[in-house]
Amino acid sequence: MRTVFATLKRIHAPLLSAMLAILTALAVAIGPAQAKQDYAGIVMDAKTGKVLYSHKGTAKRYPASLTKMMTLYMLFEALDTGRVTKKTRIRFSRHAASMQPSKLGVKAGSSISVQQAIYALAIKSANDAAAAVGEHLGGTESKFxxxxxxxxxxxxxxxxxxxxxxxxxxxxxxxTARDMALLGIALREHYPHYYRYFSTRSFKFGKRSYRNHNRLLGQIRGYDGIKTGYTRASGFNLVSSVEDKGRSIVAVVMGGRTGKSRNAQMAKLIRQYLPKASRGRDRIVVAKAGGGAGNVFASLLKLVKRAPLPEPSPREPDPAPVVTAYAAPTPAPSQVIGRSPDPLTTASVKPAAPVTSAAASEPIAIRESISGWHVQIGAMPSKHSALARLEKARSALPGLFDTVANYTETVESGGTTLYRARFAGFTSKDAAWGACSRLKKAKFDCLALKQ
Structure with missing residues (x-):
């Protein structure tokens, strides 16, 4: 018997060695994707960029479906630059249709609208819709x-x-958890007019209704999204946004063992750190970079002072204005999405450097006193609605605000927090009042004032 085994071993030794080499290579290639990652989390003040809590906040992690936050950011950018509209049809290739669940199940050759794609990504977390959007905007998913x-x-x-x-x-x-927090804040700051999609509870596609995967919606006061994610390797991930009583945070939990434990950890972080967030002024946290927006930021930074100012009292009647992250959208070349560099075309636009610290470890919290003529177009109950009002004015009167910046100013009135929507940087009284005249014709309330 031993002789037989010895003979078989000699005969199959080369084959066994080859198989062992293949298995070893496969283990190296796929091992990291199968190794479950442990917990990482962060809580960031959405008004200042200050990190209130961090546990392995800069450790490398798999994003899972948090990836779709960036896919949606790119799609929102394409909407604002006019490359697509909400009615634009997104065609599903064989590649897109072949994606693993979660998916809509759209057949290859069929299409959905951009509006449906946004709902599918934000609520259903549909992988086939994500791939289709990537191919539509980038040509191929890998290029996207x-x-x-x-x-x-x-x-x-x-x-x-x-x-x-x-x-x-x-x-x-x-x-990393930190990077996902920055992306969550960027979505809030740059696209407040689309941000409501993340708090939508359900949507109907065909004959089916899909419920948002984010079960914390409606469970925590002020909770307004953002996105869940899960793979075996990543564990249960969640990015959350909360705005309540003048305070605002974005929190990230990655590597949860179950959806329930992940949600419990997120709720704990919100309870513990939201009260520690600033009730002061809104500041630039994540700058929009690139393209024609650079000139707006260059002129904006000339108006601001970086010296820290004391935090205002909640009862202060008229706090100094603070600039939120904004740069006016500029039409992009046909092969460039928004204002980001496209490595696939010679018509690339080099982005301006984001406003971050020298070490890029934390966003700069910019506080400023802005002098000159300003235009106010209303006072809103939330920062998001104030920013959306400013975006609407820019869209209604293209070109009018290309050389000015916008900001929100927080003020307490009768125990209620309001957010004034203002433009800053007008060169003269005539320029400010001229802008007001055009705004009023476009059905906007308007007040010109000098700071």
Missing amino acids: AQMMTAKARSLGMKNTVFKNASGLPNSRQLT
Whole structure:
């Protein structure tokens, strides 16, 4: 018997060695994607960029479906630059249709609207819709992933690399809790007019109704999104946004063992750290970078002072204005999405450097006194609605505000927090009142004032 085994071993030794080499290579290639990652979390003050809590906040993690936050950022940017509209049809290729669940199940050759795609990504977390959006905006999903990574760099997400549009497993697709918090704040600051999609509870597609995967919606006061994610390797991930009583945070939990434990940890972080967030002025946290927006930021930074100012009292009647993150959208070349560099075309636009600290470890909290003529177009119950009002005015009167910046000013009135929506940087009284005249004709309330 021993002789027989010895003979078989000699005969099959080369084959066994080859098989062992293949298995070893596979283990190296897929091992990281199968190794479950442990917990990482962060809580960031959405008004100042200050980190209120961090546990392994800069450790590399798999984003899973948090990836779709960047896919949506790119889609929102394409909407604002006019490359697509909400009615634009997104066609599903064989590649997109072949994605693993969660998915809509759209057949290859069929299409959905951009509006449906947004709902599918934000609520259903549909992988096939993500791939289709990536192909529509980037030509191929892999090229779109390069564009996503470039956009991440322009937002200060220095430790993030994207390899697909959905978050399906890829051992080279990595991020950190800190980077995801920055992306969450960027979505709030740059696209407040689209942000409501993240708090939508459900949507109907065909004959089916899909419920938002984020079960904390409606469970915590002031909770307004953002996104869940899960793969075996990543564990249960969640980025959350909360705004209540003048305070605002974005929190990230990655590597939860179950959806329930992840949600419990997130609720605990919100309870513990929201009361520690600033009730003061809104500041630039994540700057929009690139393209024609650079001139707006250059002129804006000439108006501001970086010297820290004392925090205002909640009862202070007229706090100094603070600039939120904004740069006016500029039409992009046909092969460039928004204002990010497209590594796939010679018509690339080099982005302006994001407003971050020299070490890029924390966003700069900019406080400023802005002198000159300002225009106010209303006082809103939330920062998001004030920013949305400013965006609406820019869209209604293209070109009028290309050389000015906008900001929100927080003020207490009768125990209620209001957010004044203002433009700053008018060169004269005539320029400010001229802008007001055009705004009033466009059905906007308007007041010109000198600071």
